[in-house]
Amino acid sequence: MDHPSTPSSTLPKRVAIITGGSSGLGREFALQISKKQVADEIWLVARKKEALEEVIGQLDTPGRAVEADLTSPQDIQAIADLLSEEQPKVTFLVNAAGFGKFGDWQTISDAAIDSMIDLNCRGLVDMTRTCLPYMERGGRIIQVASAAAFVPLPHMNVYAATKAFVLRYSRALRWELHGTGITVTALCPTWVKTGFEKVARASGGGHDVRHLLGAQEPASVVRAALCANDAHFAVACASIQSLALRMIGKVVPNCVTMAGWEVIRKL
């Protein structure tokens, strides 16, 4: 991964980078950040260029569609090259690209498992490491984890584990960045009404979780995340359910939590 060898020139362009910007939470982050006037340009990263361009058409800030598959090291390198060429100041990074699958260890394909780990964990870390050299005091990072990070979840086992990774990584990175003025917040929502469910159900065990109880609108989740990040919070729960799960994860033994989840996922 190439990092800049020289400091950026005077008055670099301020750029907000949002992965997963073509849909759901990433799209909503783009809409809300574009109103905050914290960037001269918003770069939206995802695989579907047309969907990215549609979102860009709705922004109050000029946008750029960056077509990339974040499971591909070559595509991450292409983003690193773009940054090196343009030398912007990255004022905001939101890592929202990610997906989950419902099903047990036998019903989710090997390819989906690998891709989930690659995107949710490696892609997020690579994007963070690629952007950090272009960030300075006042820079903001929001890592989209999930309330699934707080407890182990059978029938979503790898997904929940990837989100626990994101939460731990973000917390430790936040500590390392202490004193730099760069704020890191991990967003840990429960269900949100996005494209997530359709992707999660497209597996051999797609109905292992029957209903996404209490699903929230993306707008309220993103508002809560931006407020938590403004307040320099390490974690944004964005709902009472998520906060409760966070507390439960700290005090209740995992076997009890998993038995409770076994009931909830069949409701």
Ligand SMILES: NC(=O)c1ccc[n+]([C@@H]2O[C@H](COP(=O)([O-])OP(=O)(O)OC[C@H]3O[C@@H](n4cnc5c(N)ncnc54)[C@H](OP(=O)(O)O)[C@@H]3O)[C@@H](O)[C@H]2O)c1
């Ligand atoms: N919705 C929920 O209930 C919920 C709850 C907690 C946490 N989350 C987390 O929220 C984040 C956003 O998901 P969402 O709910 O907004 O779902 P979504 O609507 O399906 O959005 C997922 C985004 O990720 C992008 N993406 C998927 N694979 C990619 C790849 N290989 N490379 C680059 N981009 C890729 C998609 O764009 P393309 O398909 O165009 O690439 C899309 O923009 C995820 O990390 C998810 O785990 C969701």
